Amino acid sequence: MPTVSVGRDRLFAALEQTYSEAEFDELCFEFGIELDDVTTEKAIVRKEKHLDHEEDEDEDEEIIYKIDVPANRYDLLCLEGIARALRIFGQKQSVPTFSCKSSLTHSYQRMVVKPETALIRPFVVCAVLRGVTFNESRYNSFIDLQDKLHQNLCRKRTLVAIGTHDLDTLQGPFTYEALPPADINFVPLKQRKEFNAAELMEFYKSDMKLKKFLNIIESSLVYPVLYDSKRRVLSLPPIINGAHSAITLKTRNIFIECTATDLTKAKIVLNTMVTMFSQYSTPQFEVEPVEVVSPDGRSNLYPDLSVRSLEVDVSSINGLIGVSLQAQEMAELLNRMQLSATVKSDAKLKVLVPPTRSDILHACDVAEDVAIAYGYNNIVRTVPTSYTQGKQQPLNHFSDLVRSEIAMAGFTEVVTWILGSHHENFAMVNREDNGKTAVIVGNPRTSEFEVVRSSLLPGILKTVGHNKDSPRPIKLFEVSDIVRLDTEKDVGAANHRHLAALYCNLNSGFEVIHGLVDRLMEIVGVPVVEFDENTQSYSDNGYYITPSQEPEFFTGRQANIMFKGSCIGNFGIVHPEVMQRFDITDPCSAVEMILEPFLSG
């Protein structure tokens, strides 16, 4: 959820109302944004530098409200947008109408797109704001909005990058090209010296803010670049603008370009920029379109500020929310949410979705806005009446019964992590990864999250290693899932419900663990079968144990648990090397087995 920092006093001035913190918090709650924090500029700096507070607490310092806004509401990413939305919500103003300067009275700027751009960043959309009056706070808000858009909707500039320019320093028509890095030469923003693009990429490798964007174009043979008619570089998207056309507080006419790999998003970004800041242009809310000529010769005008019209059914919205509003009431509620609605004859509403509300995809989005304006907390509570029955998953039900029995047998339950290191899942328990066993994470943050456990034993051993001072004997168990690769499954892996238990004391307790296996078989109703000397075999209607050779256990003190002809688990004295690796100094015995074969009884 994006957080927008706005000056409280500026916000209240824009709202033409002051609120106590509690009152404003309440208003946010109702509208669906959240007053996350109340702070000051200095406090933010102190926090960044990890300083303790209070050396120069200033009473007059501007109070900053940090406001969390929904991730799909790009129109709330700046003070102008939040204030406008709350004013409309509070019926202090109506939804603004955005207009485009007429082509009859104005000749539009033109942007010509060269075919090579398809190799790296194929789209560009542009717009012009004229007669803008900036002051310091408006200017900062203009810059902050670009930052916020870059972070969120633009996916860290990969999908869209915004460049804003002082149009009076430039001369159209403009071109959007893709050239070899060495052929692009300009003085970038905040620098005095001219670089070619290859040098510039090298230069920015040490720039904390910009270096994270370099990889978006670095490996490409050609870099995207925008020129004016005099071959002055506007920007090298998505990295940096040119110094020549930089915006200042004195800028009156702004040229906005958004280059993109995703055209839909580029249009939303451009719309957000112009609908927010045309508030300061002359005339207010008027935008001058730019003609973008594609390589195929087709030409489009941007921005597209057209209002989308949506017809919604009053009764189905009432039905979805659980209210019975009249069409007119519903229309009034929608007006408070920036959706101009008019009642049509047949119990339908015609809803106009402004270019600021790209989040409205479906009538259900309109219904939500009706519900918000009505007040979620004013909706009458009802309950669904259909008859349904409670039912447990048999495997979980069965596992819970087994867990109780094992606890009654004196073992204490642990809940360990499913993710772990590759080392502890394999090498530490003397096992090799044959590549066919465990699910491997592709992007672990640390070694703690490399593998999905393919057995419960390492987690239990880690727990013992971390509880050195616990009185002996330590008796632990876990009933939980492990995951193994499984080509039969659509996703290629399957969970298995395992039981693991461990005994640790001054002696190994091998018989204690053996006894637990016997007890488990008793509770699942499986008898022990004896070796038949006549047939030289065991019968299939019970369980028996045979010597095993598993690397995690001590030789000669370990067994296979055999059931219905197959091995369903093992127990034994944990191998001394294994215990040493888990930093366990007292002998341990352990069992690990699969529980699913007993589910059907």
Place this chain on the structure above:
Amino acid sequence: MAATAMGIEEALLLHLQSHAAIVDSGDWAARSSFDHGAVMDVIKSLQGSGFVEAQSIKRNSWILTAEGELYAVRGSPEFQVFQAVPPEGISRVELEKKLEASVFKIGTGKAMKNKWLESLKGGTLLRKVQGVTDEVKLQLLEIRDGQHVEVPDNAITDLKNRKLIESRTWVGYSLKKGPKYAPKRVKPATDLTREILQSGEWKEREFKPYNYKALGQPTEGGHLHPLLKVRTQFRSIFLEMGFEEMPTNNFVESSFWNFDVLFQPQMHPARDSHDTFFLKAPARTHKLPEDYLERVRRTHEEGGYGSIGYGYDWKRDEAEKNLLRTHTTAVSSRMLYKLAQDKFVPKRYFSIDRVFRNEAVDRTHLAEFHQIEGLVCDRGLTLGDLIGVLNDFFSRLGIKKLRFKPAYNPYTEPSMEIFSYHETLKKWVEVGNSGMFRPEMLQPMGLPADVSVIAWGLSLERPTMILYGIDNIRDLFGHKVDLKLIKSNPICRLGIH
């Protein structure tokens, strides 16, 4: 000397049988050759059970210090000095050589002061008297023998000042028969043993009073983990409310079921590797329902079912990428799809199981946690129904005061964050998330158009940490847990009302 307490007790009780009293326990101990300290212990014990009545007696006495002991043997320093001075006299230097340094230093002064010696010019010391008596030694010997009464008070003061003796308070008892006196004491029993029971001795035997302040013996047996005790209660609440458990034993999921079918666009931030664990093995899902996949693709790209869609180029490649499920809603979507393929009937589903997030870990967040999820799938459900179900669910947890905040979630619309009033913090805190699944999610599954789904979710860890007063999640969940915490905690009463 080394008589047992039993032996002392017997002798003492026997003595009192024929004597009215023992006036001085010290004398009695000395006469009976018992250690007085051991006798004192026996007297205290007998007095405690009323066998004797004892009065403590105190006497001040003097004992020799280490220095005093030394002089009692070797004579006082002044005497030693006097003895060392020959009748013809001796130089100080020579005298010093004949004596221990301390004896010379103390003794010379004292001998001079006693006028036993005189000092000539040139440092020669001469006897001033012919013979002397070492009174100090005699006094010390008398005190050592307990005969200090013979020593004059001023001499005592003198010896004390010279730190040759120190005072000590001697404590003993004067005692006579007590109200429960008997010539022999039988100790009260601490427990009703099989022997005492079967012999009938329990009828006469005295029992030692029980220490009601001590704790009992710890119980044996194992313990269930508190996190899963809370899970059990949540499960019963769902079952009581008529919810059916979903099979969630599939941690590995495809992006398709985890994200795409939930109408979560492919470039949505949640799908970033910063938030999701993608898998190297098995990297891809090799089987997806093709016709459904086609409907999902179309809904993302161009909408349909009344939606305009997201207008981007949907890639099968992204959908096939495997991951560790980031929410159990991946299972909900499989269940709802299955429900749409069979004949639709109203359903209430729940699950409580592990989910995975590739996020930074801290005191309250781990890379894995348990998600509690509930959903109702029926024709004509309303937001009012969701609010009603949530009120029912949370009131069973003892949370009566709820309110709802508009929120955003890619697959629910309307969406509501659930807040409850925290009585101790005196503020509203978020306790869960909820909403109605979007038509763009439900319709491509093939569910009838009038079917809607209301759903909510919360974590299992957070309420457990609050219930058990745990402020670091690693103390609860994972191998760094303290086994004492698992063993020692109350039952979970959630759902008992």
